[in-house]
Amino acid sequence: MRDIAWIVLKDLRQQIRDRTIFIFGLIAPLAIAAALSLAFGDFFQNDEAVTFKFGVSNADSGGAISEGFGSALTALEQEGLVDITFYRDRTSLDEAVEEGEVDAGFFLPQGFSQAVIQGADAQITVVANPSSSVVTGVAASIARQFTLEVASASVAGATAAILAGLGPQQMIELGMAASQAPPTAQLAAVETQVRQLDGATYYSAGAAIFFTMFVVGTGLLSLLEERKRHTLARLLSTPITPGRILAAKFILSFVVGVGSVGLFMVFSGLLLGANWVDLPVTALLVMAAVAASAGIVSLVAGWARNAEQAQNFQSVVAVTMGILGGTFFPIAGGSTLLNALSLGTPHAWFMRGLGDLSGGGGLQEVTTPLLVLGGITVVTLTFSVLGARRSLRT
Amino acid sequence: MISPLSSLSSRESPPVLRVEDLRKSYGEIKAVTGISFEIAPGENYGLLGPNGAGKTTAIQMIAGVLAADGGRVTVCGQELTTGTTTVKSHIGWVPQEIALYDRLSARENLAFFGRMQGLSGKPLATRVSEVLELTGLVDRAGDKTIKFSGGMRRRLNIGIGLLHQPDLLILDEPTVGVDIQSRTRILDQVAEMTSLGMAVLYTTHYIEEVERLCQRVGIIDHGVLIAEGTRAELVKTVGERDRVTIAADGQINAGVGQITALDGVHEAGATTDGIQMLVDDAAHLLPRIIESLTRSGVTVTGVEVEEPNLEAVFLHLTGRALRD
Ligand SMILES: Nc1ncnc2c1ncn2[C@@H]1O[C@H](COP(=O)(O)OP(=O)(O)OP(=O)(O)O)[C@@H](O)[C@H]1O
Ligand SMILES: [Mg+2]
Numbered sequence: 001m002r003d004i005a006w007i008v009l010k011d012l013r014q015q016i017r018d019r020t021i022f023i024f025g026l027i028a029p030l031a032i033a034a035a036l037s038l039a040f041g042d043f044f045q046n047d048e049a050v051t052f053k054f055g056v057s058n059a060d061s062g063g064a065i066s067e068g069f070g071s072a073l074t075a076l077e078q079e080g081l082v083d084i085t086f087y088r089d090r091t092s093l094d095e096a097v098e099e100g101e102v103d104a105g106f107f108l109p110q111g112f113s114q115a116v117i118q119g120a121d122a123q124i125t126v127v128a129n130p131s132s133s134v135v136t137g138v139a140a141s142i143a144r145q146f147t148l149e150v151a152s153a154s155v156a157g158a159t160a161a162i163l164a165g166l167g168p169q170q171m172i173e174l175g176m177a178a179s180q181a182p183p184t185a186q187l188a189a190v191e192t193q194v195r196q197l198d199g200a201t202y203y204s205a206g207a208a209i210f211f212t213m214f215v216v217g218t219g220l221l222s223l224l225e226e227r228k229r230h231t232l233a234r235l236l237s238t239p240i241t242p243g244r245i246l247a248a249k250f251i252l253s254f255v256v257g258v259g260s261v262g263l264f265m266v267f268s269g270l271l272l273g274a275n276w277v278d279l280p281v282t283a284l285l286v287m288a289a290v291a292a293s294a295g296i297v298s299l300v301a302g303w304a305r306n307a308e309q310a311q312n313f314q315s316v317v318a319v320t321m322g323i324l325g326g327t328f329f330p331i332a333g334g335s336t337l338l339n340a341l342s343l344g345t346p347h348a349w350f351m352r353g354l355g356d357l358s359g360g361g362g363l364q365e366v367t368t369p370l371l372v373l374g375g376i377t378v379v380t381l382t383f384s385v386l387g388a389r390r391s392l393r394t
Numbered sequence: 395m396i397s398p399l400s401s402l403s404s405r406e407s408p409p410v411l412r413v414e415d416l417r418k419s420y421g422e423i424k425a426v427t428g429i430s431f432e433i434a435p436g437e438n439y440g441l442l443g444p445n446g447a448g449k450t451t452a453i454q455m456i457a458g459v460l461a462a463d464g465g466r467v468t469v470c471g472q473e474l475t476t477g478t479t480t481v482k483s484h485i486g487w488v489p490q491e492i493a494l495y496d497r498l499s500a501r502e503n504l505a506f507f508g509r510m511q512g513l514s515g516k517p518l519a520t521r522v523s524e525v526l527e528l529t530g531l532v533d534r535a536g537d538k539t540i541k542f543s544g545g546m547r548r549r550l551n552i553g554i555g556l557l558h559q560p561d562l563l564i565l566d567e568p569t570v571g572v573d574i575q576s577r578t579r580i581l582d583q584v585a586e587m588t589s590l591g592m593a594v595l596y597t598t599h600y601i602e603e604v605e606r607l608c609q610r611v612g613i614i615d616h617g618v619l620i621a622e623g624t625r626a627e628l629v630k631t632v633g634e635r636d637r638v639t640i641a642a643d644g645q646i647n648a649g650v651g652q653i654t655a656l657d658g659v660h661e662a663g664a665t666t667d668g669i670q671m672l673v674d675d676a677a678h679l680l681p682r683i684i685e686s687l688t689r690s691g692v693t694v695t696g697v698e699v700e701e702p703n704l705e706a707v708f709l710h711l712t713g714r715a716l717r718d
Contacts, residue, residue: 002509002514003509003510006506006509006510010495010498010502010506013497013498013502014495014497014498017497017498017538018497229493229494229495229496230489230491230492230493231493231494231495233454233459233489233493234487234489234493234507234554235510236458236459236476237457237458237459237482237485237487237489238482238483238507238510238511239479239480239482239483239510239511239512240479240510241477241479
């Protein structure tokens, strides 16, 4: 263990001397928080109280299931999350959406309840304005979740119809068969994430986890720098094993990553008004997310051929996972594929964990995200040690 | 203390290093094709070969930083591969390239690698001071190595290899890019290590270094160990003859015919600007050679006599000069 500690100290000393640690550990988190606050500060301040406005038109009046949908929405309204307005028919609902009276609408066709009960093709149509994709996502996920929850076996599908912005004739019908939809739990996760984090916290959390991937690179990618400068070969001529060298790099990345993300969260709290609740559990989530990100980057470090390749690859991975993981915009309401892919990123689980936590409940609310993040760490580290070993054999 | 090339005294004790049928290819390139040799304690073994001969490849496998395709390396009785750990502290490997942390000082570099070799506390501090002394870097010990000259880096590069007083010191062309003074100093250090009982594996393409330093020499070419032995043994393979090179104009071919007939002259042949031959005793025969050349219409413009050395051995074995 001591040899690992000496490598960590050696790397730390180098990072201090070439100032990497100040840039990534201090200046970058401050700069990103400041930039976010300049870009969105006012918006978030006004945004706090904003709720989604949904319209509902129920052509299946009196049906057991469709009335249930109405009351589910009314329950959300009572929580202060949405405003619900009921419309007489589909035409007036479409008009309301188009004129911006409501952000999105739900249409339940005649015979909806009957169809659900008989297990026939029952659909809730989501009418949305394409200029507000976030709301569309929320609406679609509410509709899907409802159909899944009500009768996951008998409901054949729900359809989200998205107005293409060119008029109702050119509506695009997106068939979403229930069989293709991800399991209820996952949808719930995506939805709660959107529902529960306020804007400032949501974007700060996204920026934090996105930025993590780059911070952890500073420690791990030095492995390739060492290879280039022949010090790695020299290290390997001593009794230390490749796995221990990688462990040292991982530890330093983890420590710097946690420190720097922590600082960013403090700055974003101060500058943007991001609201971090339950600090001990949030800290656990941060650690798990940093570890998982470091695991992914160590995979890059272990398998890349040289430092340049690793750096480029790290950026590609960071941006791709950032998008898939919903750090820039919520992915709720995206395709089933997108939802599934997002679950492979530490980003999505970190966001989900924070979302779950914001509803109160503490540690047991976030056990799944913590376990998944831990799993990602273990798997990626295992493969990167294999990679580090292999790359010594040529 | 510099020990001259001499036959070996300590061959009886078990070898520090045993290399058996070591092999490595890079795709199509067969870098090392089945080399075997041994080094005894306190012995200085020179691996001599031209660029691309496979010296570095062989040495990296011996140091356990490159996986071999086949064969076996045994150090102090224990087998060594890239996966082994403890045995590695018996080896001090000085890579051909400079392998230093340039944002750390000379002292920090030494201390770090010393710790990786398992040294700590007082013994580590003592060794670091000794090596700084040995490499002449005491005055610059606290400077970051990024500020060092090439020669200073080379010296530190070597110093790290011998810090933990390994049983086997492996040096891969340690004197490349070093001025005469530093070079002499490095060679003296290596000789001193050997006299203290450390075994040394020394690669170079400088013949003088090998002649000065090594008790035994392996000649490597195209990945094959083509000859091995003490200097005296190797020289015998070319016959104990002097190599005479004559710069000349005129009837070269006629001249070659004439001198071939002389007793004691062997393998005479034309070169691009003269004639080359092996002579049993140049000091004695040279006047007659020149006379007979002049008579056959050759104008002699210069004469060079080389007593048999490893260069001649190499030339004899490969048909090429070492520094082609
Ligand atoms: N990493 C590598 N990939 C592909 N080929 C290599 C590699 N390293 C060495 N070679 C090839 O293997 C052969 C032996 O190279 P090596 O470096 O062992 O020679 P050397 O005797 O040390 O030469 P030098 O005196 O120039 O240092 C050469 O043909 C070289 O091109
Ligand atoms: Mg070499």
